[in-house]
Amino acid sequence: MSERKSILLRLDPAVHNALAKWAADELRSTNAQIEYLLRQGLTQAGRLPRDLGGLPRRGRPPKGADSPSATDTDQEGQAGGA
Template sequence: MASPGKKSFPLRVDPELWAEVERLAAQELRSVNAQAEMLLREALARRGVKLGAPRGRGAPPAGPETQEEP
C-alpha cells in the first residue's frame, strides 16, 4: 500500500537498471522505492529544481548544516 500523501504509478524499467537500484538501496539500507525517490531528487537538484525536504524513513540523515545547535 502506498504511503499517505504520496503518488503511486506503474513504472517500466530496464532489468539491469532496476538491479543496480536494488543493489544501491540494499547498500544504503533503503527500500527500492525510497532509493528511486532519492535518485530522482538528486537528479532534479542537479538541474536546479528546489523541492521541500524529503519526508519519511527513506530520507537521508540530517547533515551538520541542518542540525540545530544546543
C-alpha cells in the same frame, strides 16, 4: 503532509537489479532509492520545489526517543534484540 503519489515505472531488468543492489547497500528500499535519486537530480538541475518536505523517516526511532517500548527495552538491557 499530503498524500504520496503512486506511479507505474517500467525499467530494464538490469537497471532494476542495479538499483536494488545499490538500495540494499545503503539500507533503503528500491522505491526509496529511486525517490532519493530523483530528488538529487532535481536539486542538481535547480528544479526541486522550495516548499518540498523532506523524505519520510522510516525504520526504528533513534535510541532515547520518547517511545514507551524503546524505554522499556533499554531498561531491561535487551536493546537490539529481534
